[in-house]
Amino acid sequence: MMSEKALQSKRIVLCVTGSIAAYKAVSLLRTLIEEGAEVSVVMTSSATQFVAPLTFEVLSGRPVLQRLFADVHPMPHLKVTEDADLILVAPATANCLAKCALGLADDLLGTLFVAARCPIVMAPAMDGDMWDYPALAAHVRTLRERGVVVLEPEDGPLASGLTGKGRLPAEHMILEAVRARLARQRDWAGQRVLVSAGPTREPIDAVRFITNASSGKMGYAMAEAAAQRGAEVVLVSGPTALPPPPNVTCVPVLTAEEMHQELESRFAWSTVLVMTAAVGDFRPRHPSSAKTKKHEWTGEPLELERTPDILQSLSQKRTHHVLVGFAAESEDLLANGRKKLHQKNLDLLVVNRITGPQSAFGNETNEVILLPRDGTPIQVERLPKRILADRILDTIREQCIGPPASRSQQPHEGIRRIQ
Ligand SMILES: Cc1cc2nc3c(=O)[nH]c(=O)nc-3n(C[C@H](O)[C@H](O)[C@H](O)COP(=O)(O)O)c2cc1C
Structure with missing residues (x-):
């Protein structure tokens, strides 16, 4: 008997944004499908500068949704998430994290994010300085406060040639987060x-x-x-x-x-x-409430x-x-x-x-x-x-x-x- 795959029949919306790591989403898509998921791909306009939508279209066997207006469905932002089990944004750019935290709905990704009611996992990828930017940290905090799983990017060599924290988390880490998020809704309620x-x-x-x-x-x-x-x-x-x-x-x-x-x-x-x-x-048996001066220390053990x-x-x-x-x-x-x-x-x-x-x-x-x-x-x-x-x-x-x-x-x- 064949064993049940980890993501069997799970409906996942994979959103790809304009990061240099967008090519890694191709392998991620393949793995999600191998694990049994049914994947619909959404790409931002910037993402299409990095990978041709055709690649995702062929591998997913479905049209890639790119535009809010006049793509395949009249209301793609609602259609694509209507029966989704999970939205996975990988890679997630600094721009997309900011947009989603603020609830800006000026493109397909931003609009479906605001409309979605299923669990969301985001895997950021960007230059180390971008990840360290204070406004971005605040956006990540906001998203996490709302229950979005925002993974930590990894440390290592970056596309800029520098080394730092900003690499897209490894594929197995993203998959683990997806599996984990799907397995747990509110199973600790009451505790x-x-x-x-x-x-x-x-x-x-x-x-x-x-x-x-x-x-x-x-x-x-x-x-x-x-x-x-x-x-x-x-x-x-x-x-x-x-x-x-x-x-x-x-x-x-x-x-x-x-x-x-x-x-x-x-x-x-x-x-x-x-x-x-x-x-x-x-703990010290006799802590002093004042600061002990250097010359007051007589050398006795603490x-x-x-x-x-x-x-x-x-x-x-x-x-x-x-x-x-x-x-x-x-x-x-x-x-x-x-x-x-x-x-x-x-x-x-x-x-x-x-x-x-x-x-x-x-x-x-x-x-x-x-x-x-x-x-x-x-x-x-x-x-x-x-x-x-x-x-x-x-x-x-x-x-x-x-x-x-x-x-x-x-x-x-x-x-x-x-x-
Ligand atoms: C070559 C190149 C690589 C880029 N890589 C990244 C990246 O890894 N992460 C990121 O946040 N932005 C990156 N950007 C900037 C984004 O593409 C830009 O902010 C864009 O507006 C993001 O749009 P989106 O979030 O709608 O996809 C890169 C831009 C260029 C030109």
Whole structure:
């Protein structure tokens, strides 16, 4: 028997915009079709400067829609998305991201974007300076706040000859995001998720402190993913440089003690606790409230004491909760992970490797082992943290929570139909 393909019968609208990476959309189209998708292609006028529409027409077996007026349908912007399962914009130019964020409807792509009610994934590609432009960052934020999945472009050599962040994400990353978005509508609705993220800061004196290299990216990605999938989310975060994820209540903290208090006060409310924070294990026993002057230091060692073990303490108070821990390990990942899983009575442990150039700390991507209660490890390949977050939520759903309430009970993320 033939196995079902991942995108079997999924109706995907592939929008190609005027980036030098437009040629990569040809291969993407082929792969989507190989995976079983039915693909309609929309091209902006600029995109046709890079690849001839005929290429997409032949490969998709359908006419390529280019113009708002007088193409194949009288109202192509409504027709093309009327029964679409997903819109994929790849590559997405800076212009197109801005247009879609602002809701400008002055061409076919802009108009169908405003009219569409299905999930949308965008894969940006542009020069590094364009990606770094502040207005663009604001547009990307706006789109994400509205539930659009905007992938991070990749680092590497760019068409300009420079190296930087701006390359179209690799095809398998785009496909993973498409599959992931299709698989998840609002399957976390009804869950109340408490996430901890970032490092803690343990003061030595008024200006000095002990901290660690956690960037908070994994926790913020978990919070964002859970919120996008319908959960109510509270994020208790140590100091990070990250903007708060959309539709998430953020509670900033500094020390392990503060983090403990904030998590404890919300634990009864939550149904799922996700502890990604790199909570400091030690703190100075006698922090000074003033700044210690250089000449005042007599050379005596800094006396440290243990901080509260937050996960252990909350795990002892668990009732209905699902508890998910993260472990940063440099060696014996599985053995150390299993020990922590049982010691802390967790439902799932996500084990990160923190040594080497691909360390979990600060990187955009992460490679982890998931350890559920039965101890059977699930190796997850290296993925961007936001996509990995969805994989982890899938595993929590499957292994610890069970299937969501019936579809009819979930808020509708349907498709607008026209007669
Ligand atoms: C050779 C060339 C390559 C370009 N590559 C990109 C690109 O990779 N990303 C981008 O955002 N814009 C790129 N542009 C600029 C866009 O084509 C331009 O902003 C255009 O208005 C985009 O229109 P569209 O978003 O409607 O497709 C490039 C322009 C030229 C001439």
